[in-house]
Amino acid sequence: MNNETRPTALVLGGTGRTGSLLAEGLAQRGVAPRTAARTGADVRFDWDDPATHSGALVGVDRLYLVTPTMRVSYADQVGAFLDLAEAAGVRHVTYLSVHNADQAPAGIDIAAVEADLASRPGITHTVLRPAWVMQNFTDDHLPVIGGVITAPSTGGREAFVDAADIAAVAAETLLAPETHAGATYSLTGPQALTFREVAGTIAAVSGHPVVYHDIDQEAWISGALAAGVPADFAVMMRWLTGAIIAGSGATPTGDIEKVTGWPATTFREFAERNADVWISQGPGAAPVARETKQAR
Numbered sequence: 001m002n003n004e005t006r007p008t009a010l011v012l013g014g015t016g017r018t019g020s021l022l023a024e025g026l027a028q029r030g031v032a033p034r035t036a037a038r039t040g041a042d043v044r045f046d047w048d049d050p051a052t053h054s055g056a057l058v059g060v061d062r063l064y065l066v067t068p069t070m071r072v073s074y075a076d077q078v079g080a081f082l083d084l085a086e087a088a089g090v091r092h093v094t095y096l097s098v099h100n101a102d103q104a105p106a107g108i109d110i111a112a113v114e115a116d117l118a119s120r121p122g123i124t125h126t127v128l129r130p131a132w133v134m135q136n137f138t139d140d141h142l143p144v145i146g147g148v149i150t151a152p153s154t155g156g157r158e159a160f161v162d163a164a165d166i167a168a169v170a171a172e173t174l175l176a177p178e179t180h181a182g183a184t185y186s187l188t189g190p191q192a193l194t195f196r197e198v199a200g201t202i203a204a205v206s207g208h209p210v211v212y213h214d215i216d217q218e219a220w221i222s223g224a225l226a227a228g229v230p231a232d233f234a235v236m237m238r239w240l241t242g243a244i245i246a247g248s249g250a251t252p253t254g255d256i257e258k259v260t261g262w263p264a265t266t267f268r269e270f271a272e273r274n275a276d277v278w279i280s281q282g283p284g285a286a287p288v289a290r291e292t293k294q295a296r
Contacts, residue, residue: 006032008059009174010090013066014041017135018096021167022064022174029175034060047074053081057088062174065095067113070229072236075109079116086122092177093117093125094170098240099186099250101129105239114184124181126173131188131250132240134160134270137198138277147209149199152217156244159188159252160198162265169259185255190264192251198267205271206278217241 009026013019014035023033036045036056043056047068063085068074085093095117101110117125136142142151166187173180196212203210221237229237243249256264 006030007061008032008034009062009064010056010060011035011064012045013037013064013069013096015039016066017133017163018167018170019064019066021164022170025167025171026174029171031062031175047077047081050080053084054088057085057090060085060088060090062092062177063090063094064170064174065093065113067096067109070233072108072232075112075116078109078113082116082120082123086120091123092174092181093123094173094180095125095127096166096170097127097129099129099131099188100243101127105235108236108239124177126177126180126182127184128166128170128173129184129186130166131161131186132158133166134162134189134265134267136160137202138274144199144202144210144278144281148211148213149195149202150213150215150220151195152215152220152241153195153244154214155194155196156247156249157192157194157251158244158249159190159192160267161187161189161250161256162270165189165256165260165264169256172259180259185259186250186253187256188250188253188264190252190266192249193267201268201271202278205268205275208278208281210278217245 009031011019011023011033014023014033015037019035023035026033034043034056035041036043038044038046045052045056065078067078082093095113097114098104098110101114104110114127117123117127137144137149142149169185169187173183195214199210199212217238220241221234224237225231225234252264
């Protein structure tokens with residue numbers, strides 16, 4: 001079977017955490033992946049350059065939808081792209097959403113994109129709602145700096161999920177769209193952990209002391225904005241951290257095993273797989289990103 005007769009999936013964010021892994025999985029199982037990103041992918045795709053949109057969709061019948069990163073307002077932009085996708089022959093979309101998207105504050109367009117997909121009778125769709133991703137601790141989102149993880153939580157828990165598990169679920173939905181049409185999957189790890197427990201696991205696998213520092217939420221957000229995070233993204237950061245602080249962080253769901261047939265990765269397994277990231281840093285070194293820094 002060659003690429004001309006195989007189904008073709010356009011993978012947005014194709015150089016990112018889940019997209020790159022998804023493309024590998026699809027290629028191994030009979031669907032031709034076409035990765036799309038601003039640089040380094042099969043095709044150039046830029047949400048802010050509509051001239052890159054139509055060409056990316058030629059010959060595509062299924063789509064992995066990753067919306068613009070570090071933004072909260074994008075529903076109209078995504079809607080226009082979905083119009084093009086339908087016209088080009090896309091018949092299924094798997095959307096990388098966010099855990100508890102239906103509870104997002106006004107002004108964040110996550111749920112609006114879910115509603116847009118549900119309103120389109122010409123395509124089927126699947127929604128993936130992942131918890132906080134474990135890879136945050138191996139890149140510059142929640143890095144270990146000088147032996148310290150700094151984030152606001154007041155002791156709340158989160159069922160951190162491995163991006164590899166998200167990609168595995170996405171692959172199943174794109175390989176068998178009819179089986180997963182209309183489904184919404186809440187993707188979590190098998191344990192709800194505190195940041196302090198995460199720090200302890202990283203210390204154990206790296207052999208370096210790692211502790212957790214619980215910082216004031218607004219101070220943490222202010223620091224992120226000062227480091228270059230767009231100001232309008234503060235509402236997203238406040239919502240995501242606020243859920244953990246309020247004690248309503250993600251709890252294990254079992255949806256990964258339900259879809260893939262194998263258990264979700266534990267944080268210990270993830271940490272052992274990535275131990276060299278923290279070992280190479282040493283107890284006082286700056287973070288070294290092994291996995292891509294893109295949000296998804």
